[in-house]
Amino acid sequence: MKCPPASPHEPERLVALSKYGLGRNRPLPSLDAVVRIAARMFDVPVAAVNMIGNDHVFFAAAIGIDMAAVDTSRDASFCAHAILQSEVMIVPDASLDLRFHDNPLVTGSTHVRFYAGVPILSADGLPLGALCIIDPAPNYQFSTDDAERLRELARMATDRLELRRIEIASEVDPIDGTEPEAISPTAMIRFDQYGRIIGWNASAATLYRYDLDDWRWLTVRTLAPERDRDALHSLIAQAVEKGTVDGITMPSHVHGLRSDGTEFLLGFSLFCWYENGTLTFNAHLQDLTPLSDERESLRRFTNEDVLTGAASRASFYRETEHTLTEGRSATVVMFDVDGLKDINDALGHAGGDRVLVEIVQRLKDVVRDEGTIARMGADEFAVLIPDQSDIDRARRLAESAAAAIAMPLAIDGVDVRVTACAGVAAAPAHGLEALEVIGAADLAVHKAKQSGSGKTFAFSPALRTEALARRSYHIELQRAVSDSEFVLFYQPQVDLVTGALIGAEALIRWRHPQRGLLSPAAFLPSLERGPLASTVGSWVLDEACAQAAFWRRNGQPDFRMGVNVFGVQFRDHRFASDVLAVLDRHGLPPDALELEITETIALDDDTVLSAIARLRARGVGVAFDDFGTGYASLSLLKTYPITRIKIDRSFxxxxxxSDKDAAVVRAILDMARGFKLQTIGEGIETLEQLDTLRHLGCMEGQGYLFGVPLPAREFADRFISAPQWPSAACA
Structure with a gap:
């Protein structure tokens, strides 16, 4: 667990926080409406306004959480991290986040998985705390629009906190009714204990559509419709009796009445203080009509996928939870559909949408009235079958549904096909809670996808063990990046005629603190598929170029460095510019670098070709690695501006x-000559292999015959005459 650092302005921040009169036993009731709205708006069970003290966190308002049972230490607080950021802090799955995976709020009974929090600032811009929403289920769908809605609610909370500060300050020095209220964008009305208005600002006059001076003949009652006046009168009477509004429950629904007789939903915070022995009230008002309309739209669509009419993801979770809490058995089937991207590319998103609608209809035809069908993601669907725990029957249903989905569909006269893999799990055998059973079905469909297109797989406990191992490995990879556990080894590349060193291929290794030095086969597949590939790829490029520059300055002026590139790096449109910037930073000419790509990467999309073309135009070398083992080698030779073919070690x-392997090698060399490309043979281990390649016209090679991959210092000791080694180059 990574503890949050202190704010750079911590002393000033704590002084500002103290001016709000809040504490563990002093929440702020006016913030209750904010957290209620947040919980409903984002369909989460927990929302809170947390204030960050010196060594602890306290709730100014919260819903859906037992405040007494939660670890309120600052070190465990997510919000203590959030206040250090200027934007919304989003944690899609805390169990996979290096900062929080072992946090007691994640591993304990609170079981936090998803978190989103936005700082709440003082008038001077100092972070006081955060408005946050929390869910025990992960959420990768939190959008930029969602983040903006959360910021809007935080601004509402900030306004209410500021009124609290004004109230606290007024107990010592009552505020002047002219400034800053007069110029505030927040509507404010001051009135006495009899409901007589004694002043308002321009924002309040505008809100009620009166002239600025009209307050003189108005009362609080005249600003409310008839049906709400008794509730407001009762509220004021309670405050007069107690001498404070603390602890008084505010009405949940209040409306304002404008001068033209129109009504609007009114949000308000109420404060009071004694001024010259008389109780004076200050109301902070807001037109909630736009927010109410948005909530109504959210309520309308929260239970249903707008496009297909299937249940929404959140609704499916609730329905599953409801079924299981009643003690009933249930089966969950997850479907993952393949082929939608190709349809979107070929027929546009309108065509893809028609396919999605048809998929739901075909699921309904198979499931009939037995269960609930939901759309869980862009191309993921689920079926809940209550009172059913027979795995074999559920598997048969899943296979029937997958077969139905795979039937051809005519769109604009074109027959299109998609396929679906299915995963099956049942309660109570595979879990007693919705999250557990749905997660089990999700693991099963993941296993089905690994088995091949259109497959169905039933959950087994071993899948959960494998998933935990993958999660642990992912966390370890994050640690490896943050703690600089990756290192580069270098394998020499030589001229097969003269035996001279011409360069090296940089190869990544992992110095694992417990398992020792790991080869790429042990971790590269997980790294390539995960979110760290781009970060590690950038580090490899920079480190290898720094090393090449050093060796070129110390005995090898024509040294060439080969660097393997991850496919994800090409998805960044800045990749070509970043490569050129690295070369410039280390003072390397473009031909000192050779990027090695596989045919799989080359087949990815046009962005790869565009980046390679730009780099080749500047003189950077590009090699096809493991040539001959892919699916489109011949066509790619015509399309891609490569400089070298690396003959795969298996040949x-x-x-x-083997005459067949020899024929493949001869064919590759003939093609290379035809395309005017250089070649290098990989995996050379014997003199016979060396002589054969040289006889066939291959001029370069690498392999154990010349040297195994070595750390930079050992590589230099064996192959390069270097007078000295700066620490940065041989780390």
């Missing part, structure tokens, strides 16, 4: 004993 190792 090199077999060419002296």
């Amino acid at each position: 090199v190792l077999g060419m002296t004993s």
Whole structure:
């Protein structure tokens, strides 16, 4: 668990916080409406306004959480991290986040998975705390629009906190009714204990559509419709009796009445203080009509996927939870549909939408009235079958549904097809809670996808063990990046005619603190598929270029460095510019670098070709790695501006004993000559292989015959005459 650092202005921040008169046993009731709205708006069970003290956190308002049972230490607080950021802090799945995966709020009974929090600032811009929403289920769908809605609610909370500060300050020095209220964008009305208005600002006059001086003949009652006047009178009477509004429950629904007779939903915070021995009230008002309209739209669509009419993801979770809490058995089937991207590309999103609608209809035809059908994501669907725990029957239903989905569909006269993998899980055998059973079905469909297109798989406990291992491995990879556990080894590349060193291929290794030095086979597949690939790829490029620059300055002026590139790096449109910037930073000419890509990466999309073309135009070398093992080598030779073909080691190792492997090597070399490309043989281990490649016209090679991959210092000791080693180059 990473503890949050203190704010750079911590002393000033704590002084500002003290001016609000809040504490563990002094919440702010006016913020209750804010957290209620947040919980409803984002369909989460927990929302809170947390204030960050010196070593602890206290709730100014909260819903859906037992405040007495929560770890309120600052070190465990997510919000203590959030106040250090200027934007909304979003944690899609805390169990996979290096900062929080072992946090007691994640591992304990609170079971936090999703968190989003936005700082709440004082009038001077100092972070006091955060408005946050929390869910025990992960959420990767929190959008930029959602973040803006959360910021709007935080601004509402900030306004109400500021009124609290004004109230506290007024107990010592009553505020002047002219400034800053007169110029505030917040509507404010001051009135006495009899409901007589004694002043308002321009924002309040505008809100009620009166002239600025009209307050002189108005009362609080005249600003409310008839049906709400008794409630307001009762509220004022309670405050007069108690001498404070603290602890008084505010009406949940109040309306304002404008001068033209129109009504609007009114949000308000009420404060009072004694001024010259008389109780004076200050109301902070807001027109909630736009927010109410938005909430109504959210309520309308929260239970239903707008496009297909299927249940929404949140509704499916609630329905599953409701079924299981009643003690009933249930089966959950998850479907993952393949092929939608190709349809969107070929027929546009309108065509893809028609396919999604048809998928739901076909699921309904198979499931009939037995269960609930939901759209869980862009191409993911689920079926809940209550009172059913027979896995074999559920598997048959899943297979029937997958077969129905796979039937051709005519769109604009074109037959299109998609396929679906299915995963099946049942309660109570595979879990007693909705999150657990749905998660089990999700693991099963993931296993089905690994088995092949259109497959169905039933959950087994081993899948959960594998998932925990993957999660642990992902966390370890995050640690490896943050703690600089990755290192580069270098394997020499030589001229097969002269035996001279011409360069090296940079190869990544992992110095694991417990398992020792790991080869790429142990971690590269997980790294390539995860979110850290781009970060690690950028580090490899920079480190390898720094090393090449050092060796070129110390005995190898023509040294060439080969660097493997992850496919995800090409998805960043800045990739070509970043490569050129690295070369410039280390003073390397473009031809000192050779990027190695596989045919799989080359087939990805046009962004790869565009980046490679730009880099080749500047002189950077590009090599096809493992050539001959992919699916489109010949066509790619015509399209991609590459400089070199690397003959895969499997052909090199077999060419002296297999006529077929030898024929492949000859064919590759003939093609390379035809395309005027250089070649390099990989995996050379014997003199016979060396002689054969040289005889066939391959001029460069690498392999154990020349040297195994070595750390930079050992590589230099063996292959390069270097007078000295700066610490940065051999770290």
